[in-house]
Amino acid sequence: MTVTAREIHLKSRPEGLPTQDNFELVERRLEEPREGQLLVRNLWMSVDPYMRGRMRDRKSYIPPFQIGQPLDGNAVGIVEASTVPGFAPGDRVSHFTGWRDYALVDAKGATRIDEKVAPLQAFLGPLGxxxxxxxxxxxxxxxxxxxxxxxxxxxxxxxxxxxxxxxxxxxxxxxxxxxxxxxxxxxxxxxxxxxxxxxxxxxxxxxxxxxxxxxxxxxxxxxxxxxxxxxxxxxxxxxxxxxxxxxxxxxxxxxxxxxxxxxxxxxxxxxxxxxxxxDYLKRMPEFTREMAQWIADGKIQSPETVVKGLELAPKAFLGLFSGDNLGKMLVDLR
Amino acid sequence: MTVTAREIHLKSRPEGLPTQDNFELVERRLEEPREGQLLVRNLWMSVDPYMRGRMRDRKSYIPPFQIGQPLDGNAVGIVEASTVPGFAPGDRVSHFTGWRDYALVDAKGATRIDEKVAPLQAFLGPLGxxxxxxxxxxxxxxxxxxxxxxxxxxxxxxxxxxxxxxxxxxxxxxxxxxxxxxxxxxxxxxxxxxxxxxxxxxxxxxxxxxxxxxxxxxxxxxxxxxxxxxxxxxxxxxxxxxxxxxxxxxxxxxxxxxxxxxxxxxxxxxxxxxxxxxDYLKRMPEFTREMAQWIADGKIQSPETVVKGLELAPKAFLGLFSGDNLGKMLVDLR
The missing domain is CATH 3.40.50.720 (NAD(P)-binding Rossmann-like Domain)
Structure with a gap:
């Protein structure tokens, strides 16, 4: 199975406030998942303020985005194909290869998530x-x-x-x-x-x-x-x-x-x-249990601001800096 | 025994860099030490940058100096008269009623110090x-x-x-x-x-x-x-x-x-x-033991910049802000 992915690439580095022109929608034929990879169809992706820092070409705690390459970030989706024991087609996963509709994901960076605990997109917000x-x-x-x-x-x-x-x-x-x-x-x-x-x-x-x-x-x-x-x-x-x-x-x-x-x-x-x-990822399982319980008990409300369609992901991102979002800013890729 | 003390008073609140005009030397007849008080002849006094903050009329972690009243700060001296068991004439003490040659000191704020450990003025510097x-x-x-x-x-x-x-x-x-x-x-x-x-x-x-x-x-x-x-x-x-x-x-x-x-x-x-x-005064005894040992072992050098005479205490204080001092700025009152 091969698919054509739609990806948002960094076209140029923003100076000051980013604009639509800094982004580009690119179609790309994906290869078959290699050893250790999953093919994931993303359903929701996250845009986050910290991504602005990665658009600068400078050394930091996380590598900068590269011009002409896809952006990445947190996303949730459905496994379409897997080369990895423990992941099967149909599994829901959270991972960090967002800004695209289909993604080849290193399974080491993917976490299975359970839609019974909360809607998938909650794993990009209160549970993420x-x-x-x-x-x-x-x-x-x-x-x-x-x-x-x-x-x-x-x-x-x-x-x-x-x-x-x-x-x-x-x-x-x-x-x-x-x-x-x-x-x-x-x-x-x-x-x-x-x-x-x-x-x-x-x-x-x-x-x-x-x-x-x-x-x-x-x-x-x-x-x-x-x-x-x-x-x-x-x-x-x-x-x-x-x-x-x-x-x-x-x-x-x-x-x-x-x-x-x-x-x-x-x-x-x-x-x-x-x-x-x-720096605290070891604490994530403990957090997930506690937060899931708070959500189940109705103690955590989690508003969402949803933009629909990958092509509007840059708009969603820009909206973070004009305060467009109440709660989590999400891009709905379904 | 009554004595006449020479004291440095705050004459006016400085604006910007203090000047000599903000200070005044005042002679005052001291009363006999009351219950709980010591009469101390100060031998050395300290000037410290934090005192600048106390010259402002504002609420902080320590009350402001009052216009027309003596300044205070750390000093070391000899007990001349005591109403307090545990303190006898001739005792060397460190206390916080400086900026004067003779002081009535609340014994609760005085600590006996031992000249055999280090010269008295070291209790205003490395040991203080x-x-x-x-x-x-x-x-x-x-x-x-x-x-x-x-x-x-x-x-x-x-x-x-x-x-x-x-x-x-x-x-x-x-x-x-x-x-x-x-x-x-x-x-x-x-x-x-x-x-x-x-x-x-x-x-x-x-x-x-x-x-x-x-x-x-x-x-x-x-x-x-x-x-x-x-x-x-x-x-x-x-x-x-x-x-x-x-x-x-x-x-x-x-x-x-x-x-x-x-x-x-x-x-x-x-x-x-x-x-x-x-906030850490409970740790002082432990510190004193450790520092005394370092000094005895020759591991701590402690340069001093000495100004001689109470009347020059304001000059010593002002010198802190022009960088006149190498190491501890001291006023020698002997």
């Missing part, structure tokens, strides 16, 4: 990397019952889960997002205790201090910039910051100045910890 | 708060054999000890300071492995990368600003930063922009930890 990121970040920041936890980018794929896990842990949660619709969701569905629309808040530090008059004990940072600065200003002594991402600056060609309140880290004995969830 | 700060900071940053440790402000009271403790731990040490004389001392007496004169280095990040081509695993930050930014840029994955002080900005009326390289904390999974040594 974003959910796991929220789980690990809150653990690194030692979020515990009674703490006030501030989550920025709270309506994003990681943020929505971070807010809800913090609530499950017995924390008071303050959430920031960029539209009234997102704020309403966070308040009414995620049940957070305080919200800030950063686009309309004016001085963010004053807004945060007002919504959280007793300070914050944990900051889950998805955005950086003014919100990180504000969190330093409002933090209580011995507060812990999980630095997960800084989407505000991903499209900047040179990094912007950092937080003026940096010295507060000394005065207040703060701990700021950057982390990449890929 | 600066040495203890270096000790705790390196511990928090998990400095261990084989690590490369970068110490900024390395010729200051904390820096000189941090460099040498790191060497004792088996670390490779990179030190920055602001004069050729300081650089020579760090290289020849403290035995550090690499040095940078930040005043003549040009682009500090490039200079640091050149002196430490294999990156840094630990950063002991005494200065903030461009050196913190450079440390973020040059840090290895999983490096630990002990944020001890940011002298570069102590005289700024508004905090300057922070490090542009902040996002490196995510990419490299860095931990930045602010600390105040006063």
């Amino acid at each position: 990397v974003p959910g796991f990121t929220a789980y690990i970040g809150l653990e690194l920041a030692k979020a515990q019952a009674g703490n006030t936890v501030f989550v920025s980018g709270a309506a994003g794929a990681v943020g929505v889960i971070a807010c809800q896990i913090a609530r499950i842990k017995g924390c008071k949660v303050i959430a920031s997002a960029g539209s009234d619709e997102k704020i309403a969701w966070l308040r009414d569905k995620a049940g957070v205790d305080g919200t800030i629309n950063y686009r309309t808040a004016g001085n963010f530090e004053e807004a945060l201090a007002k919504v959280s008059p007793n300070g914050i004990d944990v900051y889950f940072d998805n955005v950086g910039g003014a919100q990180l600065d504000a969190a330093l200003g409002v933090a209580n002594d011995f507060a812990r910051f999980a630095l997960c991402g800084m989407i505000e600056q991903y499209n900047d060609e040179a990094p912007p100045p950092g937080p003026r309140n940096m010295f507060q880290a000394v005065l207040k004995r703060l701990t700021l910890q950057g982390f990449l969830v890929t | 708060v600066p040495g203890f700060t270096a000790y705790i900071g390196l511990e928090l940053a998990k400095a261990q054999a084989g690590n490369t440790v970068f110490v900024s402000g390395a010729a200051g009271a904390v820096g000189v000890i941090a460099c040498q403790i790191a060497r004792i731990k088996g670390c490779k040490v990179i030190a920055s300071a602001g004069s050729d004389e300081k650089i020579a001392w760090l290289r020849d007496k403290a035995g550090v492995d690499g040095t940078i004169n930040y005043r003549t280095a040009g682009n500090f990040e490039e200079a640091l990368a050149k002196v430490s081509p294999n990156g840094i695993d630990v950063y002991f930050d005494n200065v903030g600003g461009a050196q913190l930014d450079a440390a973020l840029g040059v840090a290895n994955d999983f490096a630990r930063f002990a944020l001890c002080g940011m002298i570069e900005q102590y005289n700024d009326e508004a905090p300057p922009p922070g490090p542009r390289n902040m996002f490196q904390a995510v990419l490299k999974r860095l931990t930045l930890q602010g600390f105040l040594v006063t």
